[in-house]
Amino acid sequence: ARLSYGTAFKAPTFNQLYYPNYGSSDLKPEKSRSYEAGLRGKQTWGNWDMRAFQTRVENLIATVQVGSNYVAQNVDTALIKGLEAEASTMLAGWNTRASLTLMDPRDTGRDKILNRRTKRSLKLDADRAFGAWRLGATWLVQGHRYDDVNNTTRLGGYGLLNLHAQHALSKQWTLRANLDNVFDKAYQTVNTYNSPGRSLFVSLGYRTN
DSSP states (O other): OEEEEEEEEEOOOHHHHHSTTTOOTTOOOEEEEEEEEEEEEEOSSEEEEEEEEEEEEEEEEEEEEETTEEEEEEEEEEEEEEEEEEEEEEETTEEEEEEEEEEEEEETTTTEEOTTOOSEEEEEEEEEEETTEEEEEEEEEEOOEESSTTSOSEEOOEEEEEEEEEEESSSSEEEEEEEESTTOOOOEEETTEEOOOSEEEEEEEEOOO
């Protein structure tokens, strides 16, 4: 079992202060207080972890649409609270992990959901070694979100499948490949800005010891 408390301070960036038609030179820094309570354990089948959290933010910096422009503004008070659960186990030789987040990110002044934040997220991971190879997959599902502070522009939820492979060529050299957004899902986390489609990344790594 665990309990934690923390405070944080975040100054606005240069762009948030001065970028033309976006920055606001009178922005105040964010200040927050966070609480968390959790339980975790190990069973014969694997490991589990559950936690509840709450963060209160004063002067949260958000992107707000004003006319045809998007500008940085302070949200007077934001309250972010939620639950997270995670479990991992071995299934048919595969290392598997599942994590679920249920969250209420709220602008308490407007009583609206904070823009560009989802309330639900699920992630499933699986990977396995086959000799010199290691193969794996990640499935990420996120619920809808709103692009604006008044919650009128809704951005749909989405699910993404990512694959990865790794091959040990020797003790020093490793070849890696990642195929992201396997099904070329079209989705947006910011209105009018499309996210990357299907993408393949290949890298070669060297380790000295």
